[in-house]
Amino acid sequence: MPSLFRLISRLPLPLLHALGAVLGWCAFLASPTYRRRFLANAAQAGYSFAQVRAAVAHAGRMAAEAPRLWLHPRLPHCTVQGAECVEQAWVAGRGIVFLTPHIGCFEMSVQQGARLWAGAHGPFTILYRPARQPWLARLMETARSRPGIVAVPTSLQGVRQMLKSLRRGQAVGLLPDQVPPAGLGLWAPFFGRPAYTMTLAARLVQQTGAAVILARCERLPWGRGYQLRLQPLQAPLAAELEPAVAQINTAMEALIRQSPQQYLWGYARYKQPRGLPQAAPEGAA
Structure with missing residues (x-):
């Protein structure tokens, strides 16, 4: 299987x-x-199938492009919009928490960021969940630790490493719409429905004073590459945990609405982790 992945990684991006x-x-x-x-999930956000049908193909593109992004020695073409907000955070001497939902090519978001800024400001640290299959776990651990990127597991040790990176003024990357295990999240609205939401992103910012940069990496038509769009969080993150988590969810909703055709609508965003009581419906006493 690793040989097949390496073979696929050599195919051109349009194919x-x-x-x-x-x-x-x-x-x-x-x-x-x-x-x-x-x-x-699309209907919950107010979209008809006709409005987001392109996302069906984009979900498949996400899977097909992964070997290319993990294993090919050269990254695909990627332009960047909004890089000035990142530069301003570096000038201020702050660490940066990059947040992106399951939209477009989120793998490329961190790789392009590392290509631009890791040389001057240190590696980007990202969390990853090890695969169950040993061969795939080894492949992912090697592939995601690309030049300028440090991949750490979803464990207490990984979280500590992210905190250290931010306190050194470096960057970390997270997908805050990823459903965390029971005990590591809060119920917060997501497109008007309670969703169990990680608290890690908010805690990292609150404990380190890091800047928050929202990232969205769109696929360009016909395999021409990608465009990474960066923007700051519109308002400082709330000091209290619960409103901060809700604020991040609202920011993720706004990013998704900028490109709903590339969001992973099939992701089980509203699943209930084992052993966790179900949230009360919105508006319930």
Whole structure:
């Protein structure tokens, strides 16, 4: 299997994106569970299937492009919009917490950031969840620790390493719409429905005074590469944990609405971690 991944990584990006689009539609048509979740999540955000049908193909492109991004020695073409907000944070001597939802090519977001700034400001630290298959776990650990990137596991040790990086004025990257294990999150609104949401992003900022930069890396048509769009959080993060978590969810919603056709609507965003009581519906006493 690792050999197959390496073979796929050598294919040109336009071909990978074309194959991925087919893969995405095959998965959508073959899995009723995935299809229902995709449609329900999009409807929760106020979108009809016609408005987000392109996201079906983009989910497949995400899978197809992964070997290319993990293993190819050269990164694809990527332009950057909004880099000045990152430069301003570096000038102020602050660490940076980059936040991106499951949209577009979030793998490319951190790789492009590291390519631009790791040389001058130190490596970017990211969390990853080790795969269950030993061969894939080894591959992911090696592949995600690209030049300028330090990948740490989702453990207490990994969190401590992220804190150290921020206190040194370096950067970390997180997907705050990833559902955390029970005990590591709070119920907070996401497109009007309670979703169990990680507290880690807010805690990192509150404990280190880091700047928050929102990132969205869009795929360009016909496999021409990517465009990374960066912007600061509109207002300082709340000092209290619960409103800070809700504020981050609101920021993620805004990013998704900027490019709903590339969001991973099939992700189980509203799943309930084991052993966790279900949240009360919005508006309940």
